[in-house]
Amino acid sequence: MSEPRHLDGNSVAALLQDVFAADVTEHRGCCDHCGLVSQVATVVVYRDCPGHVLRCPGCDSVLMVLVTTPGGVKVGVGSLRWIEV
Amino acid sequence: MAGAALLGRLSWQVAEVVEIIPETPTVRSIGFEVPGWPGHRPGQHVDIRLTAEDGYQAQRSYSIANPAEDRRVVLTVESIPDGEVSPFLVGELRVGDRLELRGPIGGYFVWEPGNGGPLQLVAGGSGVVPLMAMTRANAAAPGPIPTRLLFSARTFDDLIYHAELEALAGGSLEVSYALTRSRPPDWQGYDRRVDFEILERSTWPPRDRPRIFVCGPTGFVETVADTLVAIGHPPGRVKTERFGPTGGPS
Numbered sequence: 615m616s617e618p619r620h621l622d623g624n625s626v627a628a629l630l631q632d633v634f635a636a637d638v639t640e641h642r643g644c645c646d647h648c649g650l651v652s653q654v655a656t657v658v659v660y661r662d663c664p665g666h667v668l669r670c671p672g673c674d675s676v677l678m679v680l681v682t683t684p685g686g687v688k689v690g691v692g693s694l695r696w697i698e699v
Numbered sequence: 700m701a702g703a704a705l706l707g708r709l710s711w712q713v714a715e716v717v718e719i720i721p722e723t724p725t726v727r728s729i730g731f732e733v734p735g736w737p738g739h740r741p742g743q744h745v746d747i748r749l750t751a752e753d754g755y756q757a758q759r760s761y762s763i764a765n766p767a768e769d770r771r772v773v774l775t776v777e778s779i780p781d782g783e784v785s786p787f788l789v790g791e792l793r794v795g796d797r798l799e800l801r802g803p804i805g806g807y808f809v810w811e812p813g814n815g816g817p818l819q820l821v822a823g824g825s826g827v828v829p830l831m832a833m834t835r836a837n838a839a840a841p842g843p844i845p846t847r848l849l850f851s852a853r854t855f856d857d858l859i860y861h862a863e864l865e866a867l868a869g870g871s872l873e874v875s876y877a878l879t880r881s882r883p884p885d886w887q888g889y890d891r892r893v894d895f896e897i898l899e900r901s902t903w904p905p906r907d908r909p910r911i912f913v914c915g916p917t918g919f920v921e922t923v924a925d926t927l928v929a930i931g932h933p934p935g936r937v938k939t940e941r942f943g944p945t946g947g948p949s
Contacts, residue, residue: 617916620917628802631709637806639805
């Protein structure tokens with residue numbers, strides 16, 4: 615059995631803090647595709663350096679992409695309808 | 700207040716190694732002195748950044764193993780074969796060395812004695828580290844919360860903190876072990892991967908409404924969390940943190 619490649623929202627806590635200037639892992643976000651509201655710590659995270667892909671734990675659609683660049687974090691917004699900050 | 704430290708962006712700070720404790724053949728704990736450290740809560744982690752002479756940087760996350768102490772951060776690091784950062788931290792780093800660190804990070808996978816219980820901890824391998832910070836904070840509290848820890852590892856040698864856990868066990872802490880790959884001849888614990896029966900026998904039942912924290916490799920965490928929900932625990936009471944192949948939560 616090979617180990618699954620994904621992690622969870624805890625693994626991008628610092629990156630999200632770079633973006634929102636606060637810890638948001640306890641906060642909730644909503645998927646625009648399936649409507650699921652989940653805590654940020656529970657989203658599915660795939661790490662593909664230098665980027666992180668955040669997916670909905672309900673329907674697997676891409677909520678957000680975070681890419682670390684020399685100038686800071688570049689944020690791509692997918693099916694994220696809202697996030698509490 | 701530690702919570703206030705989570706506001707604002709994190710900045711890199713220079714941390715000095717003040718203590719090194721061997722834990723297992725591949726794991727050691729590293730104590731850092733961090734000037735201006737704002738304090739942390741059990742379960743939080745930090746980022747470590749190493750910079751090579753040519754400017755190349757590598758960054759990893761590691762869970763904090765000690766409860767809140769002034770300016771002091773203890774990380775327990777497992778050396779991952781072919782790893783970029785952990786073999787250096789485990790094999791090369793010496794007392795007096797300095798490196799860059801930022802944190803504390805994360806507010807979700809956190810438990811303090813004031814949060815109440817009973818407390819259920821389930822660890823796979825080095826996933827025990829943030830749970831040990833909770834266990835140590837609980838042991839130091841005036842009225843410790845009744846706690847059960849189920850700790851799964853491959854072999855007896857891989858049981859990080861075993862001697863300390865045995866010394867803490869009894870009283871408010873019950874510890875059960877599962878060894879999945881090999882066992883000593885007189886082994887009294889479980890001899891297989893954590894499953895429904897092990898969880899049902901060695902963890903708090905749903906009627907006790909435990910606060911549950913599960914940490915380890917992704918496959919372990921998902922199997923355990925799904926099984927705990929099948930046993931009858933509300934999904935919202937089961938908090939999880941998945942460790943990557945790099946040994947840290949990132």
